[in-house]
Amino acid sequence: MNYDQHARTGKHGQASTLARATRESECGGPLLQVAGLTFGYDASPAFLGPLDFDVSRGSMLAVVGPNGAGKSTLLRLTVGLLTARGGTISLRQCPIERMTHRQRASTVAFLPQSLSAPPDLSARQVVLLGRYPRRGFRWFESNADHRAADRCMDVTHTLAFADRRLDTLSAGERQRVHLAAALAQEPELLILDEPTAALDPYYQLEVFGLLRWLCSERGLTVVVVTHDLNLAGQRCDAVLLLANGRAAAYGSPAESLRPDVLASVYGVRFEIASLARDGRPWLLPVETVEKKAR
Template sequence: MADRSSVCPILELERLRYGFVDRPDFLGPVDLSVEPGHLWGVIGPNGAGKSTLLRLAVGLCRPTGGAIRLSGRPLADVSARRRARMTAFLPQQPMAPPFATAGEIVLMGRFPHRRYFLFESADDLAAARAAMEATDTARYANRPMGTLSGGEAQRVHLAAALAQQPKLLVLDEPTAALDLYYQFAVFESLRSQVDATGLSVIVVTHDLNLAGRYCDRLLLLDDGKPAACGRCDEVLGADVLERVYRVRFERPGGDGGQRWVLPVRRSDEPSGESRSEEAR
């Protein structure tokens, strides 16, 4: 049984579909299988369905077709408490009461695991401390959330999600508000958690190069449909990338596995050279 669970994907999406009243076939069909210890990046233009896919994966909305399985069990059959122990979600704009300290926010991540009804245990405190160390936020522990900068607060929320000790961590643009240094720092702490604990991560991001550098696999969504899916070099190297983003990319050093791209201009714009000539 233990063997099976180590092979069993933590999250499986099978012919997954989702729609609204006015767009019944907005998303899907999507097939995806997230193995333990994998870091998945979900990329694509605005409105491609990235956030919707994440919301489906953590059970915030119900699919209109297809199946979602968490550790082999249909997601709808997993109790809310059990689901909370297995998956953590970091939304695009997390909220926090401004007078709560960063430490309290991280400790609140222990909610699904708490042993006593009202109080936190020493284990909870240890888990929260470890999560704050891993995200380099331990020094803010006693500061109110309202006094932290956007980037500091974002990392505190990440620490809270890590303190939840999920098997699957789902993040919606966790680096959108961060400067370059902390964009690297956040992805590095995700990567090291994945490597150290066998955590699985699904992260939505607009930064193709961070995704290419730190993720194991990428899923490229285009208007609700998977346009490419697989290893980073395959997805970033694919011609479909230019069509989906409607942007021209240059791919310096293209042979040794394409893990980074350079966006140069909109593909419907007149070519860059002629434009700079006009400027002269």
């Protein structure tokens, strides 16, 4: 399947939409809720927050902003790798600090910027590592684990080199292998930090198309950090724009990616090159201007 074409045509299906609405009603609200979140290191002043946002089940949130805005820190807080100074982060209305490591791992998968795995492992072995939260007390992979790994490698276009060592793969191929491993966890929430940074344009579009498809057809919830404002605007349901640790904008792509707001945050004048039929903007950076966001 060409996931980018699927995402652009918007053929998500009424049944999937109904299923998502039913899950939302049964579970009583968003999958991820962030309220009054603040963070700072040691005794230094808080440099992140306060932040308030939520992510509905089956939807895709893009987190964008300049370098140093706090995007990666926010993701690390969300998965419990850092401890908030104030506020709450809840999954299924349960604060993450009350969840065990295994509970978090079976609910959330995290794909960070810096990826590490023993270089002598095969791509398939790396993906099978993602099955750990689903194995329970088993020390071995079952046939079901191998089938799940193959499915995840198939949708990420990595099955063709499943038996190759990790250190023989390109940076982009390794990135897709780690994405397959994250999907193999079968999470409800997938959090990704610049997942397309090492990918060529084809696979950038394919990865975002795949994420869109997983949200629409499988009910996965996605939070993704990206520097590509057009991918964020065209493929995501909502955009959180960070500037100096605070929310400069939060809402639909059309609401958050306004040229006047972007100019104040990035110091770049953007023009809207065109508007898609659904009102999503295509942005064209034109020239640098003075930043106004503080």
